[in-house]
Amino acid sequence: MAHVLIATTPADGHVNPLLLVARHLTRRGHKVRWYTGRAYHDKVASTGAVPELMRTAYDFGGLSKEEAFPHHAGLTGLANFRAGMQDVFYGNAVGQMKDLLTVLSRFPADVIVSDDMCYGACFASEYTGISQVWIGNSVYILGSRDTAPLGYGLAPSSSRLGRLRNRLLALTGDHLTLRSLRKHADTVRAEAGLRRMDAHAMENIARRPDMYLVGTIEAFEFPRCDLLKGTHFVGPLGLAPPDTAFRPPAWKDELGHGRKAVLVTQGTVANDVERLLVPTIRALADMPMLVVVTTGNHQLDTATTGSLPDNTRVERFVPYHWLLPHIDVMVTNGGFNGVNAALAAGVPLVVAGASEEKADVAARVKWTGAGITLGRRPPTSKRIRGAVGAVLSESRYREAAARLREEHLGHDGPRRAAELIEELIDTSPDFGSAIPPTGGEL
DSSP: OOEEEEEOOSSHHHHHHHHHHHHHHHHTTOEEEEEEOGGGHHHHHHTTOEEEEOSSSOOOTTSOHHHHOGGGTTOOHHHHHHHHIIIIIITTHHHHHHHHHHHHHHSOOSEEEEETTOHHHHHHHHHHOOOEEEEESSSOOSOOTTSOOTTSOOOOOOSHHHHHHHHHHHHHIIIIITHHHHHHHHHHHHHTTOOOOOSOTTTSSSOOOSEEEESSOGGGSOOOSSOOTTEEEOOOSOOOOOOTTOOOOTTGGGSBTTBEEEEEEOTTTOOOTTTTHHHHHHHTTTSSEEEEEEOTTOOOOHHHHTTOOTTEEEESOOOHHHHGGGOSEEEESOOHHHHHHHHHTTOOEEEOOOSTTHHHHHHHHHHHTSEEEOOSSOOOHHHHHHHHHHHHHOHHHHHHHHHHHHHHHTOOHHHHHHHHHHHHHHHSOOOTTOOOOSSOOO
């Protein structure tokens, strides 16, 4: 029996991929404590793990981005990305580390398991020497000679010119576009009592983990000659188990019967319904298909809902396990877990990815051939209509999605993640209750 400390950023996309992993670990007899926001207390407790709440760190769980970080309002593009990294992830790292060191003083863990952007957990691991496992809640985030840095949404290239492109883009980030972020990482590490790292921007904030469990299949990730040792593609982790309390909507009988069905979603974080949801409703209004729109945490305004086309049904949430078997194409902003859910069901995609890492998710969809990407700019109804029509009419997209589905079927991500965590624990030294400082004094 091992002691496992889980730590996650207090946001759905960071917490949900670890729920089933935690459940597997507790059922296998391990003692598990889970540090995250108060809004996730009940979810954490349902896995059998003991919740450990944020105290020093800023707990923004359960708040919208505008509520948690009102000064981000109106920011777009690179400015929005930098602000998010600095405030959401870097800015909370020292407080998270202090909280986690307090937990470790009474719960000597054998391993720290965290989402790959919970930098306070990375600091705690570095400070104590306890082995760390990253659970990837999106695309593989580490740099490579064979890929462009995150954020560009470019296909991989290992040719001589391709590697030159990749290096130049990384240097551009270091000295121009991400220079302030790189400096901020140095400042945060110094505040944590840790030494400066000589690495590219976005990799100079934390050491690489002992093990990196990526929540997708290998066929959906770009090939690299320098993949981190200890990386495993375990299959999807963010697919929720069937919800036995779910009651199908009144329009459930409209699915099937030879009628095409399109799912339109932009996940739980993006809140600009005018960017994708509304244009897609307009684009498909007169087409002979059922259009299912899920709005996540956001509602369409009354002007829109009051004039919905006859073929459109709007819900805040419908479980993927129930809906996707009936869907012919998903239109999405590129949320990683939603895209993987679609591909696990063999559903091809139309992706309009712009914010966060969604352009990189879209690039992978295009690279696999499982869908069409619409670029970063808000898509017009005309472009959406054309893309949906192409995915429905051209068999190559369905065939590519079907190939990915076959690989998904061979993976049980949460179970395999738990097994690999156990393997790491078995080969790691026993740290007992000691917490030796390695980076300096707090």
